[in-house]
Amino acid sequence: MLKRVKRRYLWLHLDLDCAPNQKDFMDAVWGAVTQLYGEHGASLTSFALIDYDIEGKTAILRTSLVTLGVVRAALASITCLAGKEAAVHVLAVSGTIKGLHKNLKA
Amino acid sequence: MKRTFADLHLRLNGKDSAATQLILNKAEALGYQLISVPCQPEARMEDITKLKSVCNEAGMDFASRVDLRPRTQNELLSQLRKFRRKFEVICVLCENKDVARQAAKDRRVDLVSFPLLDFRSRFFDRAEAELASSSLATLEVDIKPLLVLEGPARVRLLSCLRRETLVARDFHLPVVVSSGVSEMLLLRKPREMAALASLFDFEEDALLDAVSVNPLAIVRRNREKLDRGFVAPGIRVIKEGDDC
Numbered sequence: 001m002l003k004r005v006k007r008r009y010l011w012l013h014l015d016l017d018c019a020p021n022q023k024d025f026m027d028a029v030w031g032a033v034t035q036l037y038g039e040h041g042a043s044l045t046s047f048a049l050i051d052y053d054i055e056g057k058t059a060i061l062r063t064s065l066v067t068l069g070v071v072r073a074a075l076a077s078i079t080c081l082a083g084k085e086a087a088v089h090v091l092a093v094s095g096t097i098k099g100l101h102k103n104l105k106a
Numbered sequence: 107m108k109r110t111f112a113d114l115h116l117r118l119n120g121k122d123s124a125a126t127q128l129i130l131n132k133a134e135a136l137g138y139q140l141i142s143v144p145c146q147p148e149a150r151m152e153d154i155t156k157l158k159s160v161c162n163e164a165g166m167d168f169a170s171r172v173d174l175r176p177r178t179q180n181e182l183l184s185q186l187r188k189f190r191r192k193f194e195v196i197c198v199l200c201e202n203k204d205v206a207r208q209a210a211k212d213r214r215v216d217l218v219s220f221p222l223l224d225f226r227s228r229f230f231d232r233a234e235a236e237l238a239s240s241s242l243a244t245l246e247v248d249i250k251p252l253l254v255l256e257g258p259a260r261v262r263l264l265s266c267l268r269r270e271t272l273v274a275r276d277f278h279l280p281v282v283v284s285s286g287v288s289e290m291l292l293l294r295k296p297r298e299m300a301a302l303a304s305l306f307d308f309e310e311d312a313l314l315d316a317v318s319v320n321p322l323a324i325v326r327r328n329r330e331k332l333d334r335g336f337v338a339p340g341i342r343v344i345k346e347g348d349d350c
Contacts, residue, residue, distance in 0.1 A: 076295075079254070
């Protein structure tokens with residue numbers, strides 16, 4: 001029987017002075033994942049950008065549960081975004097977007 | 107139960123109080139409850155107390171730490187005699203094998219650290235781990251080089267760290283993961299540090315212990331020893347006087 005893929009949603013905060021656009025952010029995330037785990041490792045993460053708030057410097061990223069550690073490590077290794085020094089912090093992790101918003105409000 | 111997270115190696119510039127305050131506030135916001143900053147061995151008690159009060163104002167506990175960089179075994183022994191009662195955490199930066207072996211077997215040493223970029227000088231092998239496992243020394247791993255290095259240098263470092271953590275695991279030696287950073291944007295949350303530590307094949311349950319249980323155990327043990335009532339492990343003076 002086909003097993004349902006469990007997903008995790010990560011609410012991220014971008015810590016830097018300027019406001020990078022969505023493409024710069026995704027380039028940095030893809031760069032970090034491929035640099036650490038290679039293209040094969042990156043392909044297993046099946047991550048996708050769900051939401052990006054340029055003003056609030058927050059983003060919601062979706063990944064599979066089994067590669068949550070991989071994505072966490074890759075996000076922690078980001079030190080540069082759009083040519084500026086930066087850090088990406090995970091604020092909350094949830095199995096549903098609804099749960100993430102609940103965490104966000106709390 | 108909620109974990110208490112600690113970073114035993116935050117580098118601060120004591121002269122720049124504004125930057126110090128900013129980094130400490132950031133560390134508190136990221137979820138650390140205990141911070142340790144390497145002080146100069148000759149640092150005055152007033153300076154350490156001042157740093158401690160700044161940390162407390164930021165809402166964190168502070169543990170004084172000194173990094174010793176001896177060249178010989180005798181120099182290490184002399185420095186340990188001199189500084190053990192002054193600092194809560196003692197880290198020995200081992201730059202040669204003799205010092206590494208002496209540091210591993212001496213019960214006054216809390217942390218052993220090795221040069222991060224000179225891979226030939228990383229003397230943490232099975233003999234070192236065996237000595238350390240019979241004393242109280244713990245292996246310290248800084249996260250900073252993983253963030254600043256790229257390409258072959260990072261690959262080599264990861265390979266070294268993977269081998270060392272495997273040896274440490276074989277001898278049930280605790281490992282402490284610290285930041286080792288001085289810049290605010292290189293500070294990471296404790297769980298992010300644990301995620302980075304997973305790059306060198308740390309066991310799942312040991313990941314969070316390396317940023318919470320292990321560093322806290324060192325500080326708690328040394329505070330107990332530095333307490334006035336301490337006699338020996340498990341023996342404390344509870345009351346003194348004629349009516350005892």
